[in-house]
Amino acid sequence: MAQIVLETNMKRPSIIKMFWEKNKFAWLFILPWFVGITGLGLIPMIASLYLSFTDYNMFDSPGWVAAANYTNLFEDTRYIQAVKVTLTYVAVGVPLQLLVSLSFAMILNQGIRGLSLYRAVYYIPSLLGGSVAIAILWRQVFGRDGLFNEFLELFGIVGKSWISDPQYALFTLIALKLWQFGSPMVIFLAGLRQIPKELYEASAIDGANKAQILFKITLPLLTPVIFFNVVMQMIAAFQAFTPAYVIGGGSGGALDSILFYTLYLYMKAFQHFEMGYASAMAWLLLLLISAVTALLFWTSRKWVYYEN
Amino acid sequence: MKKRRLSLVALILILSLVMSACVSGNNGNNGTGSNGSGGENSTGNTSVGSDNGKIVEIRFPWWGSVARHEKYNQMMDMFEEKNPGIKVIREPGSWDDYWSKIPTQTAGNNAPDVLMYTTVGQMPEYADKGAVLALDDYIADGTIDVSKVPPNIIELGKYKGKTYMITKGLAAISLTTNIGLLKEKGAPLPKEEYATWDEFIAYMKEIKPLLGKNENGGEIFPIEDDAQDDLLLESFLRLKGKNMFAEDGSGLGFAKEDLIEWFELWQSMKNEGLVPPAQITAEEGALQWEQDMLATHRVIMSGRPGNHLKTIKNYMEDELTIIRLPGGNGTFGEVLTGAFLGISAQSEHPEAVAKLINTWLNDLEFNQLYMNEHGIVQNTEILKQLEMNPYDEITTKNMQAVIASTEPQSSRLPGVAGIFEQLGKSYEEVNFGVKSAEAAVDDFFAEAERIMNK
Numbered sequence: 001m002a003q004i005v006l007e008t009n010m011k012r013p014s015i016i017k018m019f020w021e022k023n024k025f026a027w028l029f030i031l032p033w034f035v036g037i038t039g040l041g042l043i044p045m046i047a048s049l050y051l052s053f054t055d056y057n058m059f060d061s062p063g064w065v066a067a068a069n070y071t072n073l074f075e076d077t078r079y080i081q082a083v084k085v086t087l088t089y090v091a092v093g094v095p096l097q098l099l100v101s102l103s104f105a106m107i108l109n110q111g112i113r114g115l116s117l118y119r120a121v122y123y124i125p126s127l128l129g130g131s132v133a134i135a136i137l138w139r140q141v142f143g144r145d146g147l148f149n150e151f152l153e154l155f156g157i158v159g160k161s162w163i164s165d166p167q168y169a170l171f172t173l174i175a176l177k178l179w180q181f182g183s184p185m186v187i188f189l190a191g192l193r194q195i196p197k198e199l200y201e202a203s204a205i206d207g208a209n210k211a212q213i214l215f216k217i218t219l220p221l222l223t224p225v226i227f228f229n230v231v232m233q234m235i236a237a238f239q240a241f242t243p244a245y246v247i248g249g250g251s252g253g254a255l256d257s258i259l260f261y262t263l264y265l266y267m268k269a270f271q272h273f274e275m276g277y278a279s280a281m282a283w284l285l286l287l288l289i290s291a292v293t294a295l296l297f298w299t300s301r302k303w304v305y306y307e308n
Numbered sequence: 309m310k311k312r313r314l315s316l317v318a319l320i321l322i323l324s325l326v327m328s329a330c331v332s333g334n335n336g337n338n339g340t341g342s343n344g345s346g347g348e349n350s351t352g353n354t355s356v357g358s359d360n361g362k363i364v365e366i367r368f369p370w371w372g373s374v375a376r377h378e379k380y381n382q383m384m385d386m387f388e389e390k391n392p393g394i395k396v397i398r399e400p401g402s403w404d405d406y407w408s409k410i411p412t413q414t415a416g417n418n419a420p421d422v423l424m425y426t427t428v429g430q431m432p433e434y435a436d437k438g439a440v441l442a443l444d445d446y447i448a449d450g451t452i453d454v455s456k457v458p459p460n461i462i463e464l465g466k467y468k469g470k471t472y473m474i475t476k477g478l479a480a481i482s483l484t485t486n487i488g489l490l491k492e493k494g495a496p497l498p499k500e501e502y503a504t505w506d507e508f509i510a511y512m513k514e515i516k517p518l519l520g521k522n523e524n525g526g527e528i529f530p531i532e533d534d535a536q537d538d539l540l541l542e543s544f545l546r547l548k549g550k551n552m553f554a555e556d557g558s559g560l561g562f563a564k565e566d567l568i569e570w571f572e573l574w575q576s577m578k579n580e581g582l583v584p585p586a587q588i589t590a591e592e593g594a595l596q597w598e599q600d601m602l603a604t605h606r607v608i609m610s611g612r613p614g615n616h617l618k619t620i621k622n623y624m625e626d627e628l629t630i631i632r633l634p635g636g637n638g639t640f641g642e643v644l645t646g647a648f649l650g651i652s653a654q655s656e657h658p659e660a661v662a663k664l665i666n667t668w669l670n671d672l673e674f675n676q677l678y679m680n681e682h683g684i685v686q687n688t689e690i691l692k693q694l695e696m697n698p699y700d701e702i703t704t705k706n707m708q709a710v711i712a713s714t715e716p717q718s719s720r721l722p723g724v725a726g727i728f729e730q731l732g733k734s735y736e737e738v739n740f741g742v743k744s745a746e747a748a749v750d751d752f753f754a755e756a757e758r759i760m761n762k
Contacts, residue, residue, distance in 0.1 A: 058411050058412070058414070058415035059411075059414065059415060059433075059434075059437035059439060060437060078733075143591060144588075144591055144592075145524060160587065161587055161588075161590070161591040163591060164587060164590035164591035165587060165590075166590075166740065249594040250404065251594075251729065251732070253590075254586075254590035254736060254740065255733075255736055255737065255740055255742060256733065267729075270407075270408045270411065270412070271407075271408075271725050271726070271729070272723075272725055272726040272729075272759075273411060273433075273725075274726075
């Protein structure tokens with residue numbers, strides 16, 4: 001370092017050169033990441049923004065169509081169906097999943113023995129949940145002769161094929177999402193651990209009952225973690241693809257009942273070769289997710305409580 | 309200082325490794341290019357196959373089961389042995405992978421040399437865009453010898469007057485029938501062909517009360533719901549002298565009434581209990597072959613290409629046969645299906661691919677390995693000399709009856725994937741009772757027109 005400083009004093013090279021001299025190793029170290037983010041992230045994104053205003057079909061050179069792709073989307077009944085399905089999935093699936101994961105986190109936070117084992121066991125579905133194998137398994141479980149119907153038979157209920165019934169298919173996917181409560185649960189557990197013990201002791205001395213402790217201490221102090229989980233799970237839910245692709249046989253299921261946004265986008269891009277249209281869909285999804293995230297951040301001022 | 313320089317060198321090495329790993333996916337073509345870059349000017353292409361020429365590499369992706377991958381590997385080994393100058397890079401995968409990979413690679417100017425198509429109609433999409441080579445020159449100069457193949461079979465690979473693909477195996481769309489199960493239930497067996505749909509439906513009504521339930525306690529139906537199958541629909545349209553697409557390529561080749569009639573034909577069969585209800589079709593209709601309605605004894609008959617028969621026999625013990633699709637008072641309309649080979653317009657070594665196509669068409673030894681894997685071969689000489697699997701014989705007999713009594717179907721138009729997806733969706737809406745046949749058919753025509761006017 002001393003050498004460099006000395007040299008610059010003598011020759012006074014340009015600022016850019018100085019910057020380079022000083023940081024070249026840092027640049028070299030981030031180069032792999034930088035190449036990745038520009039080559040696989042930034043450039044394709046810019047390209048897709050441009051393509052969303054063209055009729056690109058993967059073979060011919062793209063022709064400019066202005067905003068036609070975007071306006072056509074709102075007349076496309078399947079697109080509207082895809083938006084409805086995805087919004088339902090997010091609006092029902094995410095709160096339920098968080099409720100389940102928070103409940104499990106609270107149970108596991110009781111200081112029971114073998115916590116790390118339980119934590120690992122409940123976390124496994126989160127690791128497996130996005131895989132094709134699980135989606136296939138799910139298809140079997142909720143099929144006409146599946147495990148779920150056999151369970152119902154114990155109570156004398158005659159089940160149906162839940163996967164292929166347009167009324168229930170989406171709910172089997174929401175059930176699959178619920179089952180993957182492990183990763184938000186682990187985050188909730190960490191959050192619960194951080195709540196100071198004194199508060200519980202103090203409230204116990206004051207004679208607070210369990211419900212009061214839950215609503216006056218645990219939940220308010222957990223709101224930053226809840227907020228984090230809501231945002232992350234919401235974004236993940238908007239982008240869900242594999243379960244719908246596998247369970248719906250790649251085509252959105254009976255009557256498009258599980259035609260997820262990303263699935264329809266994939267079909268438009270790689271099955272119908274309407275790349276421009278699919279790019280427009282991708283950008284609208286980005287806008288939609290940004291808008292919902294912004295909305296969450298805005299409301300967070302009202303309900304998220306930061307201790308300091 | 310020295311240490312620092314060393315670490316810089318190490319870093320650059322690592323980086324270059326990472327970078328080369330990133331681009332290695334595209335290296336297939338470049339590798340050969342740089343290998344022979346010294347003698348690039350010596351038009352190495354003409355010396356394909358000669359011992360002293362440089363090795364030419366061609367990429368051949370295919371779809372299929374593991375058994376097919378092994379078979380194709382052996383065949384490519386044999387082809388390389390017979391053509392020492394050619395190396396075949398094999399890229400096996402699934403059907404879905406294949407059809408998402410090929411357009412992406414074609415768009416990226418990285419298409420494989422050998423392209424595989426079917427009669428479902430993917431080729432016109434590529435031909436319109438100049439992505440597939442016309443084979444007429446190779447046929448004219450004898451590189452691809454088609455003299456042993458019936459001319460109407462060659463017709464199937466034509467689009468707008470040029471030949472773009474040549475079949476490596478065909479079969480007719482037909483009804484695979486579980487006669488073992490029929491015998492077990494004491495039901496009469498079907499005839500090999502029915503002159504009309506009415507006559508065929510009368511037969512199914514006759515057997516329906518005898519079928520009862522299968523091993524899983526499920527009701528057995530005479531036939532699966534094939535209304536969404538474009539090949540069956542096309543065969544039905546041909547009975548009425550119509551086609552899937554207009555001859556001049558201007559649009560659909562049939563009227564709304566025709567499609568309404570088709571939908572209502574299947575709906576009436578469903579209402580008579582001859583076809584499973586919508587729920588069962590939605591659940592069991594899209595499963596893997598080994599678990600589909602035919603395999604699980606849910607149905608007696610299933611509309612599918614005849615060459616499936618041999619493969620189905622690998623996992624089904626029942627006695628099977630195939631019968632023809634019902635006719636229209638003496639006329640028949642079944643379409644032929646099968647796999648075809650073509651040459652990518654981006655190929656640097658089209659002659660080598662032409663050689664492969666020629667070997668597939670005319671080499672007996674090669675076909676003894678192939679054994680009609682992807683459909684019955686169309687070289688009449690070879691067909692005579694091949695020792696046939698008994699089920700392939702049934703398939704061949706059916707196919708030849710179809711070829712003798714029908715015209716080869718006209719080629720399809722670009723955009724079929726979206727059009728046939730809409731066919732499935734529209735029928736599903738009728739089947740679930742969400743829309744009337746009329747309204748669903750209106751949707752179908754609107755979407756088809758939108759796609760074709762693009």
